[in-house]
Amino acid sequence: MSLLKAKASRTREKQLDALNAWQGTLFSALTEFSGGEPVKRIRTFSQSTEDDLLYALRVLAGIRDSVVVIHAPRGCAAAALFHQVESGRGRWIVTNLDDRDTIMGADGKLRKAVKEVNQRYKPELLFIVSSPVVAINNDDIQSVVEELHEELELDIVPIYVTGFASHHAVTGYDTTLHSLLKYLGGKKGKRPHDERVNLLSIAEHPHDRNEAERLLGALGLELNTLPDDASKNSFRQAAMARLSVSLDYGAAHYLGVCLRDEYDVPFIGTPRPVGLGATGRWLAGIGNALELQDAAQRVHEEESEKVRHSIGDFTLKGLRVYLSLSPATAFGVLELVEELGGEVVGITVSRLDQLHKGAIEELSGRHPAILIHVADGQPFEEVNIIKRLSPDLYLGDSLHLAQVGRLGMPVVSLRDLPVLGYQGVTALARRISTALLNRSFGEALSRTSVPYKDGWLRRSPNWHIKKEVK
Amino acid sequence: MSEKKQGKHIAIYGKGGIGKSTTTSNISAALADAGYRVIQIGCDPKSDSTTILRGGNDLPTVLDTLREQSKVKIEDVSAVGFGGVLCIEAGGPVPGVGCAGRGINAAVELLQELHLFEEYKPDFVLYDVLGDVVCGGFAVPIRDGIADRAFVVTSSDFMAIFAANNLFKAINKYAPSGGARLGGVIANSVQAPYAKALIDDFTGETGTSVVGYVPRSFTVSQSELYGQTVIEAHPKSEQADVYRNLAKYLDTNEDSVIPKPLNGPELKKWARTWGDRIFEVETGVVQKMESI
Numbered sequence: 024m025s026l027l028k029a030k031a032s033r034t035r036e037k038q039l040d041a042l043n044a045w046q047g048t049l050f051s052a053l054t055e056f057s058g059g060e061p062v063k064r065i066r067t068f069s070q071s072t073e074d075d076l077l078y079a080l081r082v083l084a085g086i087r088d089s090v091v092v093i094h095a096p097r098g099c100a101a102a103a104l105f106h107q108v109e110s111g112r113g114r115w116i117v118t119n120l121d122d123r124d125t126i127m128g129a130d131g132k133l134r135k136a137v138k139e140v141n142q143r144y145k146p147e148l149l150f151i152v153s154s155p156v157v158a159i160n161n162d163d164i165q166s167v168v169e170e171l172h173e174e175l176e177l178d179i180v181p182i183y184v185t186g187f188a189s190h191h192a193v194t195g196y197d198t199t200l201h202s203l204l205k206y207l208g209g210k211k212g213k214r215p216h217d218e219r220v221n222l223l224s225i226a227e228h229p230h231d232r233n234e235a236e237r238l239l240g241a242l243g244l245e246l247n248t249l250p251d252d253a254s255k256n257s258f259r260q261a262a263m264a265r266l267s268v269s270l271d272y273g274a275a276h277y278l279g280v281c282l283r284d285e286y287d288v289p290f291i292g293t294p295r296p297v298g299l300g301a302t303g304r305w306l307a308g309i310g311n312a313l314e315l316q317d318a319a320q321r322v323h324e325e326e327s328e329k330v331r332h333s334i335g336d337f338t339l340k341g342l343r344v345y346l347s348l349s350p351a352t353a354f355g356v357l358e359l360v361e362e363l364g365g366e367v368v369g370i371t372v373s374r375l376d377q378l379h380k381g382a383i384e385e386l387s388g389r390h391p392a393i394l395i396h397v398a399d400g401q402p403f404e405e406v407n408i409i410k411r412l413s414p415d416l417y418l419g420d421s422l423h424l425a426q427v428g429r430l431g432m433p434v435v436s437l438r439d440l441p442v443l444g445y446q447g448v449t450a451l452a453r454r455i456s457t458a459l460l461n462r463s464f465g466e467a468l469s470r471t472s473v474p475y476k477d478g479w480l481r482r483s484p485n486w487h488i489k490k491e492v493k
Numbered sequence: 494m495s496e497k498k499q500g501k502h503i504a505i506y507g508k509g510g511i512g513k514s515t516t517t518s519n520i521s522a523a524l525a526d527a528g529y530r531v532i533q534i535g536c537d538p539k540s541d542s543t544t545i546l547r548g549g550n551d552l553p554t555v556l557d558t559l560r561e562q563s564k565v566k567i568e569d570v571s572a573v574g575f576g577g578v579l580c581i582e583a584g585g586p587v588p589g590v591g592c593a594g595r596g597i598n599a600a601v602e603l604l605q606e607l608h609l610f611e612e613y614k615p616d617f618v619l620y621d622v623l624g625d626v627v628c629g630g631f632a633v634p635i636r637d638g639i640a641d642r643a644f645v646v647t648s649s650d651f652m653a654i655f656a657a658n659n660l661f662k663a664i665n666k667y668a669p670s671g672g673a674r675l676g677g678v679i680a681n682s683v684q685a686p687y688a689k690a691l692i693d694d695f696t697g698e699t700g701t702s703v704v705g706y707v708p709r710s711f712t713v714s715q716s717e718l719y720g721q722t723v724i725e726a727h728p729k730s731e732q733a734d735v736y737r738n739l740a741k742y743l744d745t746n747e748d749s750v751i752p753k754p755l756n757g758p759e760l761k762k763w764a765r766t767w768g769d770r771i772f773e774v775e776t777g778v779v780q781k782m783e784s785i
Contacts, residue, residue, distance in 0.1 A: 030637060037606065063563060128629070159595065161629025163636075166670040491563060 026281050027205040032197035034189035036063075038277070041376035042397050043072075043190040046404075046485040049383060050391035056380045068487040072400040077102045078195030079152055079184045081226045084113035085251040086203075088147040090140045091115040094133050094164065095154030099186075116140050120156055130163045137171050137179065148207075148255050149179045155186035178255060180206040191374055192399065196225055197277040203250060204281050207258035213287040214263040220244045220313070221267040221282065223275035224251040230441035235270055235296065238306060238444055241322045242315050250278075262286040268309050270443060271295050271351045273378050294382075296443050297355025299327050299362055326445040334452040339365025339416070345409055347371040347419035347427070348437060354382045356418060356437075357393075359448065368412050369394035371405050371419075396484070402426045406473050407484040416455065431469030433458040498641070499610040500530075501617050503743060504634040504673060506624035507646030508656035512681045514542045515713060515722075516646050516739070517621040521546060522724035523733075523740035525576025529616040533578055534604070536634060538585025538593040542621040546574030549720035554584020555600040567607050575725045579613060594630010597622070601639060617743070624656050632663045635673040642676035642749050644704065647695075649680075649688035651764055654695055661699055661754035674749035677704035679739065684709040687771055698763060700753040704746075705739040708732070 026032070035041035044064040047055070055061045076099060083091050084106045093100050093115055100117035118136045120129050137149060151164055164181045172179050182202045184195060222239065224232050232251055239246055247264055249257040261267075267282050267290040269275035279290035291312050296305035303323040310319025342365045346353045350372040357367045367390070375383075375397050386393070394412070398404055402423035409417065409430055417427055420437040428434040435451075435458045442451050458465075473480075505520075507513035514535070521533045535542025540554045552572045558565050574580045583600035585593040601620075604610075610618065620634045624645065634640045645660050647653040657678065668674050680692045683706045696702050712733075716726035723732045755763060 033606065159592065161594070161598070161633065163629070163666070165636075166666065169670045 025211060025285065027201065027208075027211065027285055029201075031183040032194070032201040032277055035191040035194050035197070035374070035376060036189060038197075039376035039378055041191050041193075041374050043374055043399060044488045045375060045395075045397035046488055047395060048391060049387035049393045049395055052375065052383050052395050053380075053387045056375075056377065056383060061375075063491045064488050065491045066401070066487050067489055070401050070403060072190075073192040074102075074186050075189060075192050075195030075198060076152070076154060076184045076186045077105065078192045078226075079182055079199040080106055080113070080115075080195075082196055082199045082203075082250050083150050083152070083182075084110060085226065085253070086148065086150075087252065087254045089114075089150060090144050090146040090148075091150045091152055092133065092136050092140060093117040093152050093154065094120070094129070094136075094157050094162070095152075096120045096156055099154045099156075114140075114144060114146075125156060125160055128160070128162055129157075130167050133162075133164065133167050134171065137167065138175070141175050141177055147178070149177055151179060151181045153181070153183050153185070158183070158185035158187070178207065193274060193374065196274055200225075200250060200278040201281065203258055204261070204278070204285070207255055208262045208282075208286065209259050211285045216265045216288070217260075217263050218245050219247040219260060219264045220309075221261050221264040221288065222246045222248040223267055223269040223278055224248050225271065225274045225278075227251055227270055227443070228439070228441045231270065231443035231447065234441065234444035234446050238296075238302075238322060238326070239268075239309070242306075242310065242313075242318050244309075244313070262288065264288050266291065266309075266312055268293060268312075271349070273351050273376070274349075276378060295351035295355045297352055297447060298359030299330060299445070299448055300358050301355045302444050302448075303327070330445045330448045333449045337363065337452045337456055339363040339455070342366070342415040343368045343412070344416045344418060345369050345371075345412060345414040347405060347417070347421050349373050349420065350375065350379055350382075352420070352437070352442065354379070354386065356442070356451075357386065359451070360418075363452070365416070367393060368414050369396065369408060371396045371398055371408070371421075373397075373399040403475050403479065404484045404487075406430065406475060407480050407482075410480060411484070416459070418451075418455070425468070426473060428465055428468040429471055429473050431465055433462055433465050499613075500532075500615040501642075501743070502620070502640045503617065503676065504536075504620040504622050504640035504643040505646060505679075506622050506635075506643055506657075506660045507679075507681075508653045509537075509539075509623060509625050511646050511648055511650075511653050511656075512707075512713075513624070513646040514621050515545065515717065516679055516681055516707060516736070517619050518543060518546045519722045519724055519733075519736035520740045520743065521578045521617075521619055522575050522722040523737045524617050524744065525578045526724055526728075527737075527740065527744070529744070530614060531576070531578045532609070532613060532615045532618045533574075533580055533621060534601070534618065535580075535582040535621050536597045536601070536631075537583075537621065537623040538588070538596065539623075540582040540584045542582060543572075543574060543578075543580035545717055545720055545722050546578050547572050547580050548574075552580060552582055554582040555603060556584040556586065556596050559599070559603065565603060565607070567604075567609055567612070575722060579615070592630060593623075594628050594633070596630075598630055598633045601633065624660055632667065635664060636667040638671055638673075640673045643673045644676045644679055644743075646679045646681050647692065648682040649685055649691045654692075654764075655760065657695075658699070658754050658760055661701070661752035665751055665754055668751045675701055675752050676743070676746075676749050677702050679704060680706045682709045683707065687767075687774060691767055691771075694767070695763070698755060698759075701750060704742050705735065707735050707739070 097119045103115045168179045282288040283290040293305045293308040294301040296302035306319040310316045417434045505517045555570045585596045645657045647657040710732045716723045
């Protein structure tokens with residue numbers, strides 16, 4: 024069975040039984056996933072969440088010498104604007120589909136847009152990203168790709184995003200990476216492996232990527248980093264690498280599996296290198312796979328010593344901490360908070376799936392009662408939980424930090440903070456230290472009220488999370 | 494989707510009511526009777542494609558089942574019909590809402606995800622597809638590499654020819670980028686004296702060919718009333734042999750073409766010519782009529 028033969032990847036729900044709505048303790052999460060497939064929950068009320076189009080464009084914005092044609096009505100381009108504002112990267116154009124296009128088909132408009140951006144930018148790669156309208160309408164992208172690939176002598180990669188097939192925005196990573204590998208990886212089959220190791224880095228902070236490259240460089244590895252900052256050639260090289268390692272096993276899982284199954288490149292499961300313990304295990308995992316155990320151990324010891332020196336006697340002792348992060352980061356930061364003497368009282372993660380079973384199993388052994396809340400962009404649920412738990416510190420990377428900040432506790436944003444590796448520990452410790460010392464902004468925010476009525480907040484935080492009855 | 498497709502995947506299109514489900518079911522029955530493993534998938538919201546293969550018994554459609562339960566198993570949506578033909582009906586949304594084309598698409602995707610073809614290992618998969626509307630959704634079996642070849646069932650009625658011509662347009666568009674090619678035309682309900690000649694002329698004009706003529710037959714109607722295919726109800730009839738020959742053609746012949754559909758004015762002109770010729774035949778105008 025060839026994964027890449029299909030037009031697009033399967034959704035995260037189908038691949039990994041991913042949940043986007045759930046609440047309970049770590050122990051009950053373990054029970055949920057131990058019984059095989061977990062029972063799907065739905066939200067009877069939901070605030071807005073990110074979608075796969077947004078995540079697809081995030082991956083593409085990181086690819087060098089490329090341009091994106093968003094085949095969609097103009098509103099869908101807001102997703103591209105979002106990334107442009109955030110990262111200042113990415114060149115794109117939108118086909119601006121209108122009523123007539125949805126009836127008559129819009130391959131002519133797409134053809135014109137492709138030619139126009141090719142003329143304007145002369146890119147090495149051109150991506151056509153579909154949208155909900157195109158997915159419903161079954162607009163013909165494929166023939167445009169094949170026709171213009173020959174005519175313009177340009178690599179054109181169609182990415183079949185639907186925007187509605189999955190509740191998990193991370194499906195957008197899979198859809199994009201599926202097409203990138205399918206069109207740029209070369210034919211299926213084992214290749215002569217070269218010395219390179221694939222570093223699977225998806226939408227990471229550039230400093231995080233640099234830190235990972237620095238650490239793996241210290242092991243003497245030659246790296247092929249993708250898809251962040253990748254070129255067209257990176258995908259062909261990826262198919263010939265001796266190993267794939269990831270910075271976020273969950274985010275990169277589909278890419279790693281495709282490289283393994285299609286091109287016989289081994290893919291190892293490692294924790295996200297957040298905090299001293301997890302970074303050590305990440306290095307050790309790579310060291311074991313490449314018979315570089317001693318070097319990995321040496322790097323870990325030297326770097327850990329530097330971190331201890333740089334953070335001095337910084338401690339979180341006595342502090343109750345709430346985390347709202349992507350799952351891999353959350354589990355890593357939980358361990359880091361423990362390393363620093365703090366106590367995590369609750370976690371909000373954007374999803375839970377079969378890949379997290381190991382982490383849940385390990386953590387629930389130590390902290391069975393920690394609350395775990397699965398939600399992507401549901402501030403009203405999170406505010407409700409936090410009001411009940413009254414933590415002393417909040418660490419999060421969501422878009423709704425300001426809402427949480429109104430509850431008065433110090434809030435630390437990890438959204439633009441490099442947290443990976445040893446430098447990440449130092450950076451996070453510094454930022455937390457600053458937030459704990461300077462509480463005036465939080466105190467000022469707390470004088471405003473959260474936008475939810477008391478009646479809402481009196482309901483249990485999981486009031487709207489129901490088991491799907493079918 | 495498997496890398497190497499399991500069995501021959503054939504889509505059979507045609508205008509609603511033209512007899513494509515009857516034809517498809519009889520071909521399935523004939524293939525099964527010849528010892529092949531066959532799956533027939535009804536891709537029509539009416540969901541009556543496989544009725545005569547399974548004696549008219551109820552069969553929940555894929556989409557109805559999907560609506561009722563989050564997890565669907567092949568056993569929930571399939572029934573074994575005459576000769577072991579595995580019968581599946583894609584079904585559709587509640588009439589008047591949703592998009593039937595996307596429904597067909599979703600149902601076929603689900604069957605692929607359930608590894609139907611890898612596990613059942615069919616020799617033939619026949620998709621019986623509504624051919625009145627060749628919108629993006631209904632074109633899915635021929636455009637996304639699902640079927641290798643498409644056949645069109647048509648009578649000598651102009652609207653059936655019109656639907657066939659529309660399908661030719663879709664094949665013509667998608668075949669160059671990996672879509673299915675046309676296996677041929679099945680001329681159905683051939684009764685009028687001019688029917689054969691008219692259909693032959695149309696296929697000649699469009700660069701296609703007729704792979705079988707199915708005469709209008711009382712045997713077909715009677716078998717349907719019994720809830721059976723002709724192969725089952727009247728296995729020794731001439732009509733059964735007609736279907737067996739079609740099945741044999743599908744089995745032994747791999748020919749396919751990219752048709753050259755007529756554009757609007759061409760089709761109109763072609764139809765008018767035939768209107769005049771038929772009128773002359775019916776009214777007894779005596780002239781040279783080699784082709785009729």
